[in-house]
Amino acid sequence: QKEVEQDPGPLSVPEGAIVSLNCTYSNSAFQYFMWYRQYSRKGPELLMYTYSSGNKEDGRFTAQVDKSSKYISLFIRDSQPSDSATYLCAMSERLTGGGNKLTFGTGTQLKVEL
Amino acid sequence: EPEVTQTPSHQVTQMGQEVILRCVPISNHLYFYWYRQILGQKVEFLVSFYNNEISEKSEIFDDQFSVERPDGSNFTLKIRSTKLEDSAMYFCASSEASGLAGVEQYFGPGTRLTVT
Numbered sequence: 001q002k003e004v005e006q007d008p009g010p011l012s013v014p015e016g017a018i019v020s021l022n023c024t025y026s027n028s029a030f031q032y033f034m035w036y037r038q039y040s041r042k043g044p045e046l047l048m049y050t051y052s053s054g055n056k057e058d059g060r061f062t063a064q065v066d067k068s069s070k071y072i073s074l075f076i077r078d079s080q081p082s083d084s085a086t087y088l089c090a091m092s093e094r095l096t097g098g099g100n101k102l103t104f105g106t107g108t109q110l111k112v113e114l
Numbered sequence: 115e116p117e118v119t120q121t122p123s124h125q126v127t128q129m130g131q132e133v134i135l136r137c138v139p140i141s142n143h144l145y146f147y148w149y150r151q152i153l154g155q156k157v158e159f160l161v162s163f164y165n166n167e168i169s170e171k172s173e174i175f176d177d178q179f180s181v182e183r184p185d186g187s188n189f190t191l192k193i194r195s196t197k198l199e200d201s202a203m204y205f206c207a208s209s210e211a212s213g214l215a216g217v218e219q220y221f222g223p224g225t226r227l228t229v230t
Contacts, residue, residue, distance in 0.1 A: 032217045034217065036221075041203070041224070041226070042223055042224070043118075043205050043221035043222050043223045043224050044157060044205070044221045045221070046218055046219070046220070049217050049218070051217070088156075088157065090157075092217055095162055095169050095170045096169075097162070097164065097167070097168075097169025097170055098145060098162070098164035098165065098169040099145040099147065099162040099163075099164050099169050099170070099209065099216060100145075100162075100209065100216050100217060100219065101159050101162060101170055102147075102149070102157075102159060102219060103159065104156045104157040104158070105156065106155070106156045107156065
């Protein structure tokens with residue numbers, strides 16, 4: 001079983017739609033849960049992170065974590081064409097030698113159409 | 115706004131050659147990372163570096179790979195003898211701290227390595 005599973009899409013929605021992106025994970029050592037956005041041939045850009053079960057909201061974005069089900073989601077409200085990108089979920093575990101190791105999903109390619 | 119920078123943006127090399135990929139992390143950050151992304155695949159952790167030592171490395175990071183912080187600003191990834199399968203996008207990242215305070219890893223724009 002892969003450590004992190006994410007539907008690669010592509011996902012195409014009309015402008016203004018609510019978008020739901022999801023990941024599941026299997027490693028209980030993951031402590032922090034992140035969503036990154038990546039434009040073509042660019043580095044991942046951190047959108048949001050959370051470390052406990054529940055919801056966290058930031059503007060049009062809501063991150064949801066259910067640790068009991070090992071399931072995380074990102075919701076985008078009122079989606080805009082500028083939201084078109086690949087969204088990567090990432091799970092973090094603290095390293096004993098220092099730092100955090102990120103394990104990424106494959107990414108979901110999102111296109112928001114006018 | 116401070117950012118992670120990487121050079122070169124694209125490197126083409128022949129199989130068996132050595133390459134050095136360079137990164138300048140954000141200035142007050144203490145933890146440094148290299149990740150890679152083969153075209154069409156997921157971003158994969160390679161190595162983490164703290165206090166002038168490797169704190170963790172993945173199975174991918176074999177003896178062909180090495181990292182160094184040669185001065186107070188640069189962080190480099192060296193591949194001694196490149197293979198075709200080393201062709202990928204290599205991302206440098208840095209974070210201010212560890213644990214929850216270090217969750218925010220900032221990524222550079224990447225170096226696209228093409229091995230021919």
